[in-house]
Amino acid sequence: MSLLTPIVGRNPRATLLRISFTIGLAVVVFGWILVPLRLSGISMLPTYEDGALNFANRAAYWTHEPVRGDVVAIRLAGPHAFYVKRIVGMPGERVEIVTGTVTVNGEVLIEPTVVRRAAWNMAPVDLAPGEFFVVGDNRSMKIENHDLGRVSRRRIVGKLLF
Amino acid sequence: MIRLRRTSQRAYAASARLALAGVLVTFAAACGDSDERAIKNQMSAIAESLSVPENDGELGRIARLAVLRNVLAPGIAVSTGASPRPAAEVPPELVGRDAVLALVGRWVPPAGGVTIEFVDMQVTLDATRATAQVYCTARISSGPDERPVVDARELTIGFSRIDGSWLIASVRPEDTLVR
Numbered sequence: 001m002s003l004l005t006p007i008v009g010r011n012p013r014a015t016l017l018r019i020s021f022t023i024g025l026a027v028v029v030f031g032w033i034l035v036p037l038r039l040s041g042i043s044m045l046p047t048y049e050d051g052a053l054n055f056a057n058r059a060a061y062w063t064h065e066p067v068r069g070d071v072v073a074i075r076l077a078g079p080h081a082f083y084v085k086r087i088v089g090m091p092g093e094r095v096e097i098v099t100g101t102v103t104v105n106g107e108v109l110i111e112p113t114v115v116r117r118a119a120w121n122m123a124p125v126d127l128a129p130g131e132f133f134v135v136g137d138n139r140s141m142k143i144e145n146h147d148l149g150r151v152s153r154r155r156i157v158g159k160l161l162f
Numbered sequence: 163m164i165r166l167r168r169t170s171q172r173a174y175a176a177s178a179r180l181a182l183a184g185v186l187v188t189f190a191a192a193c194g195d196s197d198e199r200a201i202k203n204q205m206s207a208i209a210e211s212l213s214v215p216e217n218d219g220e221l222g223r224i225a226r227l228a229v230l231r232n233v234l235a236p237g238i239a240v241s242t243g244a245s246p247r248p249a250a251e252v253p254p255e256l257v258g259r260d261a262v263l264a265l266v267g268r269w270v271p272p273a274g275g276v277t278i279e280f281v282d283m284q285v286t287l288d289a290t291r292a293t294a295q296v297y298c299t300a301r302i303s304s305g306p307d308e309r310p311v312v313d314a315r316e317l318t319i320g321f322s323r324i325d326g327s328w329l330i331a332s333v334r335p336e337d338t339l340v341r
Binding site for chain 2: 041074076077078080081083085122125134147148150155
């Protein structure tokens with residue numbers, strides 16, 4: 001028995017293959033399927049705390065399109081920065097905010113995840129095909145200080161895993 | 163036996179040439195286009211000159227402004243894009259190097275300093291290689307500890323080659339979310 005046996009096992013070739021497979025799997029999973037991200041900022045409070053770790057699950061939208069209520073990662077110029085927001089408006093709908101209440105096609109949207117709500121007002125926005133309306137859960141600040149609005153489908157990277 | 167050794171030598175020589183070619187190709191790819199590299203270096207200089215360390219003094223501020231002056235074109239046009247209209251339709255709100263420097267000079271950074279970095283840079287040079295566009299994300303972090311990211315914005319930064327140097331001619335924010 002060689003000194004290296006405890007490290008490489010009795011069959012070094014098989015060990016090397018196992019290591020290569022594990023590395024390859026990690027690259028595929030964390031490179032293309034589950035994109036790791038650390039949340040920064042307060043716009044998704046109280047659902048997500050500042051600094052929380054999460055993953056954008058690209059596979060979530062392989063079989064179906066995003067739906068209302070999904071918390072999604074939105075790509076900026078590349079893979080090193082994302083916005084994390086909740087979808088409130090679907091393609092073809094009309095979204096409006098009246099004194100802090102979101103309405104979709106004239107009907108009030110029930111949002112149990114929104115705890116803090118300032119009296120925001122936003123004129124009606126008509127969403128084109130392939131456009132979603134996204135907003136954070138924390139609505140306690142002035143609307144000018146919150147990033148919300150229409151986003152095209154191609155920018156939505158994936159759904160947050162948990 | 164001798165024949166086998168010669169064959170091995172040839173195989174080794176071919177492998178060595180192949181490895182050398184691989185190294186050269188990798189090196190060339192890493193170095194990339196010299197103009198692109200120069201522009202990325204300018205971007206790093208800009209990020210450094212806009213970042214403010216904790217307890218920054220007057221001397222540091224002046225030094226950073228001097229660096230910034232060297233990377234801005236005299237006729238630079240900056241849009242803030244703080245408008246519900248698409249950024250492309252918004253006329254530039256700041257025109258001229260002195261106006262930009264005056265604004266940066268007046269800016270009071272948050273306590274604990276601020277760090278600005280440009281990530282995901284995509285450089286596009288025009289056919290004449292006299293102008294270029296950089297599409298990137300500006301990440302802004304603040305705070306003394308882990309420096310969490312407080313904001314991130316997409317930008318298109320236009321560069322012009324003036325007297326052999328790549329200088330910033332325009333800055334325009336891109337709308338990630340459109341109201």
